[in-house]
Amino acid sequence: MTEIVNIQGLQKNFGKFQALRDVNFTVRAGEVVGFIGPNGSGKSTTIRILLGIIKRDAGHAEIFGKDVWKESLEIHKRISYVPGDVTLWGNLTGGEIIDLFLKLHGGGDKQKRDYLIKRFELDPKKKAKGYSKGNRQKVGLIAALSADSDLYIFDEPTSGLDPLMEAIFQEEVEKIKEAGKSILLSSHILSEVERLADKVVIIRQGEIVETGTLDELRHLTRSTITLQTEENVAEIAAMNGVFDFKQQDNQATFSVENQYLNDILAKASKLGVKKFESVPPTLEDLFMRHYEG
Known part of the structure; x- marks a missing residue:
């Protein structure tokens, strides 16, 4: 299987604090990798490095065989990302923001967008400044899932969603998994990871302490x-x-x-x-x- 994400010996320091030390793992084509650990363990730092938001101090990090820092613009054309707290433009409606995200990504599937808006029970005509945290997450998820990407990166994607919406998210992730897409899922909801992930990576205090399938672990x-x-x-x-x-x-x-x-x-x-x-x-x-x- 082709390696979509390849991280080897990744290190990151913030002043004297070492946030990541020798992080190693891969995400292969068509694979869902659950990336778990408590707050402060290094999950979001790793994801921010993969997205080209912050620069690593040492090690090797590639997506699609491209360097995540030097070739981030090319990489972003083929990925969808949802953070744990989606920030939106307050004076635009949810529907306008979804369309803007899809346009920036290169188009997206409008039929799937409409289907997901209905599934997630989002009012697309309401201005974003009137949305709850859960509805802001829905906007990010609908935009990400409507785009035809090769890699989906979810960092606590169901934060703020009720259990019914969490279940719908899981069903939609299973569909993109069946379509052969790769997914890196960072979540504190362990049952969610257990249901979706082919492989689990556990990080503790900036170090990978366990990697493998659930059966192996x-x-x-x-x-x-x-x-x-x-x-x-x-x-x-x-x-x-x-x-x-x-x-x-x-x-x-x-x-x-x-x-x-x-x-x-x-x-x-x-x-x-x-x-x-x-x-x-x-x-x-x-x-x-x-x-x-």
Whole structure:
């Protein structure tokens, strides 16, 4: 697969503060990459470097094989971007602003624009100064999704949207993903990333601490098991890889490192299994593994 975004050894300092240190990741053609981390971890700084807004101090950053700083104008012709707080011209209507964004991008799909205005329940005749934060986000999203881009960069795109609008955004992202477009999605809504992303990049204090598909990352952490047996389930508690063991009668709930699951199953079968449920770790579990404490 072709690499649409390629970041290697990216570094950025603000005075004595090192915001990014040796950041490495790629976004391939047709891939949705979830870029997650708490406030101040370096997500937006990375995205601003990719957009050519600020200059990196060291490392390598390309989009479409072009340098993000030196060739930003060429890159911007093929990308759509939505920030977490969309700023609009107050005296223009939402519809006028969407049309202006599309004209600046090179045209856009007017039929899709009208469809998205209806889907996101936006009043396009209302002036932007009267819009709530959620409606300002809708204007940015409609403009971005109406443009035929090769890369979509979303930085907390559903900030201010209600759950229904979040779901509509996710459905529309799935459509552009099916069309083979590439997406870099930075979001604090982990269920959103879990639903959409092919690959997850977790950043902490300016460093990448985990990269991989959800399935790959799940192998690094624990599943939650609920087990009921005919004989005393307490024997499971002493086994390797078992944590947080809680028992009530002959039923227990515990977490287990995935490499020990086969041993647990073998032992449970000897005790006479009446109930066995295994829940894989969520993206939130993976995320908290790097942030708790």
